[in-house]
Amino acid sequence: MQDTSSKIDSPDWLDTIRWTADGLVPAIAQDAATGDILMMAWMNRQSLQLTSEEGFAVYWSRSRGKLWRKGETSGHQQVVHEIRLDCDEDVILLKVEQKGGIACHTGRRSCFYRKFQDGQWVTTDPVVKDPQSIYGPANGSEHSE
Template sequence: MTDTIQFAERGEKQQVEQGLELAPKFDSQGLLPAITTDFESGELLMVAYMNEEALKKTIEVGEAVYYSRSRQELWHKGKTSGHVQKVKEIRVDCDQDAIWLRVEQIGAGACHVGYNSCFFRSVDRDSVAADQPVSLKMAESEKTFDPDKVYKK
């Protein structure tokens, strides 16, 4: 069915920025960023990338499908872990070069290292010192699942 999903041709600026047809602008590698948040809380869960096939598949199945740049393959979120992202809404930015997925996170978390969000650390601005690397501090105190058990490492 993915073959039946068609995107509009990118036309004039007015059509892209204010029109009502999806005409995504993929970068030179055929990718666009996908920002994913929790539908209820608005919490930022992750940022990943989609190619054309991943975006079409996401629309088709109603679950988040990304493109793994490291593995160079489609990545159906939760297929291995069971931590699926049910898509509640897909938004596109004004020039259609970024996607915002609002999802229901099923399972213990979105991050493959065991936290609810991939953004589990923050920059510790209070510890910035000359000629020293910038420190990070934990923004989430506990993992929500054991990745070794989930991914059988």
């Protein structure tokens, strides 16, 4: 991982974060090169610690109640270039390199592929790769929510 700081090495850096009552914090993954927002997921202390140590995004799956390494099923890992904390200390921003160009379990580059237009949600971004070819016919995707 690039851009590590002494704060990351400090034993109390995780205590700065304002965790939810469930011990989670929302994490936004942003393409480090383009600035595109790719996805949002949840992290707990362990997943954020592992992300900082390993240099790859690790999230917490609320639906499965376990750690979720982005790309463990699809191969579409997120290489973490920076970890940022917002001014309220309650949202994490991961600046990542998205391996395979697909962040969404629908086979799209970004999970934010719909735009509100004329009173409805309109799909604006195409499927890059069929999810069944990524996850199999049961679509056992790594999407956690």
